Amino acid sequence: MMLHVLIVDDEWLDLEGLRDQIPRLLLPPMEIHTAESGIHALQVIQDVPVDILITDVNMPQLSGIDLAGIVKEKYPDAEILFVSGYDDFEYARQALALSAVWYLLKPVQDDELLTALLRAVNRLGAKGRGEESP
Structure with a gap:
């Protein structure tokens, strides 16, 4: 099964860097x-189911915290x-209230991102969504 990951960050270099950092060979x-914004992300989630949301916390117009709340309403798992x-x-604290998998500090380290993604995949697998990690 194909998982859908949405990365949201208002800083282009961070957005591209996170996308390129995902170790696809080690994940389902x-x-x-x-x-590139919370507002743009709202448009994306209308057409794309979200299994994993990776979002910057502090963005103009719509924060990552508010975006995560909206995503959780539309895609509870x-x-x-x-x-x-x-x-x-x-x-x-707000991230914990939303049952976040992880809170990563920039610059994001490769091993931390992999650990966080594996945890997210395992949690999805426990819910019957996605695949268990290799």
């Missing part, structure tokens, strides 16, 4: 979608990974 098949340049407890 996935289609990766990107959006979606797994959320937050990325932030801020080591802020309030953001982390």
Whole structure:
């Protein structure tokens, strides 16, 4: 089964970097979608089911926290990974309230991203969605 991953970040270099950092050979098949704002992400989720959302926390117009809440309403089984340049407890608290898989600090390390994605895939597998990790 193909998993759908949506990466959202208002900083283009971070967005491209995260997409390129995903170790596809170590994960189940996935289609990766990107959006450069929370507003653009809302357009994407109208057409694309979201299994895993990787979103920056702090974005103009629609924050990653608010976006995650909307994604969870539309796709209750979606797994959320937050990325932030801020080591802020309030953001982390809000992420926990949304049952986030992980809260990654920028710059995101390859091993942390892999660990977070494997955890998300395993949680999806436990819900009967996606595949168990290899």
